[in-house]
Amino acid sequence: xxxLKNAIVDVAVTIAIVVMVFTDLEWIYWVLxxxxxxxxxxxxxxLIGPAVKSKTxxxxxxxxxxxxxxxxxVGVLAWCQCWLLAGGWALIWILSIFYQxxxx
Numbered sequence: 001x002x003x004l005k006n007a008i009v010d011v012a013v014t015i016a017i018v019v020m021v022f023t024d025l026e027w028i029y030w031v032l033x034x035x036x037x038x039x040x041x042x043x044x045x046x047l048i049g050p051a052v053k054s055k056t057x058x059x060x061x062x063x064x065x066x067x068x069x070x071x072x073x074v075g076v077l078a079w080c081q082c083w084l085l086a087g088g089w090a091l092i093w094i095l096s097i098f099y100q101x102x103x104x
Contacts, residue, residue, distance in 0.1 A: 003062070018076055040091055047099050
């Protein structure tokens with residue numbers, strides 16, 4: 001579980017999504033909308049950029065962990081009918097799968 005500290009931002013975003021859904025705080029929506037846009041951009045650039053083999057260390061979170069977080073994000077956002085954010089996170093999830101397959 002040493003890798004959990006390297007995934008703290010992802011866990012924090014998932015917690016923020018759950019908080020936004022249950023508290024209906026508008027400012028969290030806008031923070032998440034901006035963050036989601038940046039994440040989509042980063043994933044697209046990572047996918048179309050040159051293939052880079054990254055070294056996996058014991059501190060690197062396993063791929064399944066990100067899939068669980070992305071599934072929670074998409075599911076919670078779809079449940080609260082935040083379709084734009086849910087679509088953004090679904091796109092992030094799909095691009096991540098393509099990136100992982102490309103990276104090998």
